[in-house]
Amino acid sequence: MTHTIHQFCKEFRYLRLRWCVFLAVVLLDLAVQMEWVLPMRPMEFGPNGGLMAAYDILMSVLLWMVAWWFMLSVPPEECASGGRGYALTRPLSRVSYWAARLLVWLLLVVLPLMLESAAYLWLNGRPWSEMVLGMAERAWAAGSMTLWLLPLPVLLRGWERYAVIVLVVLSADFGMTSVVSKVFEMLHLEYAQPHLGMEFGRSVQAALLVGLLMPVLALWHQRRQLGMVARVSAVMFLTLLQHGVAASSLFSYAYEEPRDPELIRRLTAGRGVVMPERDRHFEQHEESSGGKYINFTARARLDGMPEEYVAYWRDTSTAMVQNGQVMPVPPPSDEMARIRPLYALGNQCQFYPMGPALPGVKPPGLLSVDVSPKAQNMRIRLPQPAQLEAPVSTHVELVAEWMRVHKLGEIPIKAGAGFKAPDFEIELLEVRPNTDGRGDQSPGCVTVVCRMSARCFEWQHALLPLLPQVCLLSPKSRFMWQFVVSSGYEQKRGVNLGWCHMIQQQTFRQVLQPGTGVTVENLAEQRLVWLKPEYLGSSRHEMEMKDLKIGSYLLKRDGWPRSGPSTEAGNPREAFLQQVRGMPRPAEDAARPEIARYVAGVYQASHVFMDRMDRRNDGELKWPGGDQEACRLLAPFLVRHPDLFRAGLAHDYADLTQGVVHEAVLQAGIPGITRSAQTGGPRYERQVPVIGKPGQMKKRVMETLWLASYNKSFEAYVAAIQQHSDEPLWPLMDDKPLSTAEVLADYARLFDSGQLRWLMRQPDLSHREKAERLTREAFAQLPAVATLDPGYERPLYAAVALGMPEALDWLLRGVALKEDDAARGLIMQHNAMFASLAKGRPDTKTLLQFLHDARRRSAKDYRYDAAKMIWEPLPERP
Numbered sequence: 089m090t091h092t093i094h095q096f097c098k099e100f101r102y103l104r105l106r107w108c109v110f111l112a113v114v115l116l117d118l119a120v121q122m123e124w125v126l127p128m129r130p131m132e133f134g135p136n137g138g139l140m141a142a143y144d145i146l147m148s149v150l151l152w153m154v155a156w157w158f159m160l161s162v163p164p165e166e167c168a169s170g171g172r173g174y175a176l177t178r179p180l181s182r183v184s185y186w187a188a189r190l191l192v193w194l195l196l197v198v199l200p201l202m203l204e205s206a207a208y209l210w211l212n213g214r215p216w217s218e219m220v221l222g223m224a225e226r227a228w229a230a231g232s233m234t235l236w237l238l239p240l241p242v243l244l245r246g247w248e249r250y251a252v253i254v255l256v257v258l259s260a261d262f263g264m265t266s267v268v269s270k271v272f273e274m275l276h277l278e279y280a281q282p283h284l285g286m287e288f289g290r291s292v293q294a295a296l297l298v299g300l301l302m303p304v305l306a307l308w309h310q311r312r313q314l315g316m317v318a319r320v321s322a323v324m325f326l327t328l329l330q331h332g333v334a335a336s337s338l339f340s341y342a343y344e345e346p347r348d349p350e351l352i353r354r355l356t357a358g359r360g361v362v363m364p365e366r367d368r369h370f371e372q373h374e375e376s377s378g379g380k381y382i383n384f385t386a387r388a389r390l391d392g393m394p395e396e397y398v399a400y401w402r403d404t405s406t407a408m409v410q411n412g413q414v415m416p417v418p419p420p421s422d423e424m425a426r427i428r429p430l431y432a433l434g435n436q437c438q439f440y441p442m443g444p445a446l447p448g449v450k451p452p453g454l455l456s457v458d459v460s461p462k463a464q465n466m467r468i469r470l471p472q473p474a475q476l477e478a479p480v481s482t483h484v485e486l487v488a489e490w491m492r493v494h495k496l497g498e499i500p501i502k503a504g505a506g507f508k509a510p511d512f513e514i515e516l517l518e519v520r521p522n523t524d525g526r527g528d529q530s531p532g533c534v535t536v537v538c539r540m541s542a543r544c545f546e547w548q549h550a551l552l553p554l555l556p557q558v559c560l561l562s563p564k565s566r567f568m569w570q571f572v573v574s575s576g577y578e579q580k581r582g583v584n585l586g587w588c589h590m591i592q593q594q595t596f597r598q599v600l601q602p603g604t605g606v607t608v609e610n611l612a613e614q615r616l617v618w619l620k621p622e623y624l625g626s627s628r629h630e631m632e633m634k635d636l637k638i639g640s641y642l643l644k645r646d647g648w649p650r651s652g653p654s655t656e657a658g659n660p661r662e663a664f665l666q667q668v669r670g671m672p673r674p675a676e677d678a679a680r681p682e683i684a685r686y687v688a689g690v691y692q693a694s695h696v697f698m699d700r701m702d703r704r705n706d707g708e709l710k711w712p713g714g715d716q717e718a719c720r721l722l723a724p725f726l727v728r729h730p731d732l733f734r735a736g737l738a739h740d741y742a743d744l745t746q747g748v749v750h751e752a753v754l755q756a757g758i759p760g761i762t763r764s765a766q767t768g769g770p771r772y773e774r775q776v777p778v779i780g781k782p783g784q785m786k787k788r789v790m791e792t793l794w795l796a797s798y799n800k801s802f803e804a805y806v807a808a809i810q811q812h813s814d815e816p817l818w819p820l821m822d823d824k825p826l827s828t829a830e831v832l833a834d835y836a837r838l839f840d841s842g843q844l845r846w847l848m849r850q851p852d853l854s855h856r857e858k859a860e861r862l863t864r865e866a867f868a869q870l871p872a873v874a875t876l877d878p879g880y881e882r883p884l885y886a887a888v889a890l891g892m893p894e895a896l897d898w899l900l901r902g903v904a905l906k907e908d909d910a911a912r913g914l915i916m917q918h919n920a921m922f923a924s925l926a927k928g929r930p931d932t933k934t935l936l937q938f939l940h941d942a943r944r945r946s947a948k949d950y951r952y953d954a955a956k957m958i959w960e961p962l963p964e965r966p
Contacts (some may be wrong), residue, residue, distance in 0.1 A: 190234070233299070
């Protein structure tokens, strides 16, 4: 022991100046982490903005570089004879020498680092138990370097030591991640790089494991001398190996373990996967390698599962069979979600409506404003079948990762507000209304700057695995904003010391706008709520989709080119006609490819100048006029090549094609077709014989020849034009009445409010009860979002027509969020309340008044007339 102390004192005398440098860096690191030096501040933009650097990361890198430099420094006499001087000159045993080197490491490096952790936690007012834990974690992290730093002086000489330090730091930031990820990809291994700032545990464990090879390398070098390139390369290889082991699945975190898997097992047992047809969405995609697949997204639930439990679904196995042939399975859609499921589950708080999952007392009917209207929680890849229109059978094995949120706290939206919890502290520094994260004026946005402090020990982490999420809650309006845009650099301090501070700058959009009830004046009355997701466990399920025709779900464009709308100033209607007039028009008997190019050019110009169809709030065209001239130029080609216009029908949603068909019908001399004095388009009226009843006549009338891409009307008009006869038009006017059972089956698929009103007037009680049950079940399955996806709107409208007050409240609040320019699109909402389509299409003025009424009225201001199945406004109170 005397020899060990003697050698330690000898090394200390040589290293004392270097140790003073190391202590100075430790004190500087403490000052930076405590914000005595370079304090954190909110991000500033413009001429007053300054450079925002990751000072915590810079200090961590500097601290460890100095620690390595300190330990790689040895007395000059021990560097003689090719690095073997200590073995030839020392008058002490090998054990005493290495024990002295270990004392240098523990007393001069590890102990100051432990004391820094204790001082940092004490200065932050943390309890003694956390100070002990912080010192233990710092000793554990520093101890992982023991087997690296003690033998390295044997391997490296002089400048080689400094070169290795620089190479390790630079490669860790720039090259090592790319190399390791590429190697993992080649070996088909799962790569999940740890975040050194927040989850350093795997890196420490990997350093302990790979560090066992460093003494072996040093012993090998003592027996068989290695060259300079070989020694430096060996050290860099071990560093690369350490990074690879840390990024592998060899180690896991204790905080990633589920909190209550037994609860999830009990709750999910025996429950089937619920996924109505309106919740399924299919899209065709193509990989960069050329392979094609179907992207399947959906909103999946378990039948009867409590709403407080939120899941993210992923597939573990997929099999698709068509005509007895098994389709090849594409690669997974989200590699990170498969490797680390919590990665995808953590995003649910921003993209999935969390209103029903909020714990404790919450406003009734809480709706999320800014999440996806489809509220999807599943995304998987399916094989693309050889025949899209042919039925396939698909079997998918699923895993649901479950979480539950609890409320950390809430504060009013005013600067200086905050709260303290055992593991968290929040302070609101700034509130910037009508300003985005870049500091620019952005109407409707609210940007908040918060300072958050949290416990972040590796063994007691309050932030991971699922980070806290902040929401903006309006208790009076019963709206919630979940999606935040983080802007500016997220500054941190003390991340590796057990109690971290960070400044977050986050922006909520669509807040200060009509219909939300939130204004700059009452912004302080709104609340910021912090939610902490808790990972509970996973469950496994199976799903079958039999006789699935994927082609019926896909949006078909028929391969027509689509151009973006024009941004040029001026009258778009005149610009469109000028563009068409400038195109060389082929002869009517020209070759089909020449005509096809001309027709495609006109359609493309129509899409570029689509703004010519815009209307003002009064319903009148913003750019008066019509496309009659362009339609007359195209009409002769319709008779010879109707297939070209059939493709165009899907391309322009019948806007231009209907005009072409109308002109062709008027030119064809079809009996009963005349030009309407009101619309200028064709109308049909004629007395025709009744089929199967000789001598009887029937008057057939079509005021408007509507054209749609989803029915056979186009083929009927083409046949009438080519035959110069009105008989092909008759089936369009034959309304064969459906039976009650057929209407009910159709209603179960479409949830049309007009069909519901018809069904509820039928004498059969069973049909009425079934229609009501279907409506209430579909309404209960709707995602709690203010703006619903078109596939979800119809059940809401049907519930309003049925007289459900909660549905009317939902509809009115969703209508109130619309802009005045969108009033023309509120026909279905108006019809759901007042059955207005039975009396004719409401004009724009009526719809605009309906929008304004929705902003100042609530469901309590209406009375439901059960006989008429409409809502009537109550007299306004004085």
